[in-house]
Amino acid sequence: MKLNITLNGAKKSLEIAPNAYLLDVLRDLAGMKSVKRGCGEGTCGACAVLIDGRLRNSCITFAAHCEGATVLTVEGIGSHEHPHILQKAFVNHGATQCGYCNPGSLLAAKALLDRNPDPTMDQVKEALDGNLCRCTGYVKRIDAVLDAAKEMKSSREEKR
Numbered sequence: 001m002k003l004n005i006t007l008n009g010a011k012k013s014l015e016i017a018p019n020a021y022l023l024d025v026l027r028d029l030a031g032m033k034s035v036k037r038g039c040g041e042g043t044c045g046a047c048a049v050l051i052d053g054r055l056r057n058s059c060i061t062f063a064a065h066c067e068g069a070t071v072l073t074v075e076g077i078g079s080h081e082h083p084h085i086l087q088k089a090f091v092n093h094g095a096t097q098c099g100y101c102n103p104g105s106l107l108a109a110k111a112l113l114d115r116n117p118d119p120t121m122d123q124v125k126e127a128l129d130g131n132l133c134r135c136t137g138y139v140k141r142i143d144a145v146l147d148a149a150k151e152m153k154s155s156r157e158e159k160r
């Protein structure tokens, strides 16, 4: 069957199996290798992507249910040459070590800042609650998100 989605801003039409999970479609058919398989059962957040702006674990999401949706992966928010403010903040705060959890964590953080540009520490903790990280502890990435929020706020103010 065909799956039509907007992936990182580009229209895609992919031939998928009716029972394919979005994780496998994104990695194997669309080349989005930032989307990681961790637990494979919806509990670690390594595979998280934004579907129509909402954070979803792609390992338990049928691709067929995403027909017509807008899907965002980390490839769509920044690159090595032009990293997103959140990506820079993760690096600056040491919230990136093996990096396996980072794509999901970054997208969880982005979803939060898109709906709440000035979050409290508790709101950041809650937003990242579903994204496990074995390496960094959790304080560094919370600090990174709070710092990124501050930086985004001041760049908005500069543009006014």
Ligand code: FES
Pocket: 036, 037, 038, 039, 040, 041, 042, 043, 044, 045, 046, 047, 048, 057, 058, 059, 060
């Ligand atoms: S791989 Fe999807 S939640 Fe763990």
Ligand code: FES
Pocket: 095, 096, 097, 098, 099, 100, 101, 102, 132, 133, 134, 135, 136
């Ligand atoms: S940086 Fe290694 S799991 Fe988070």
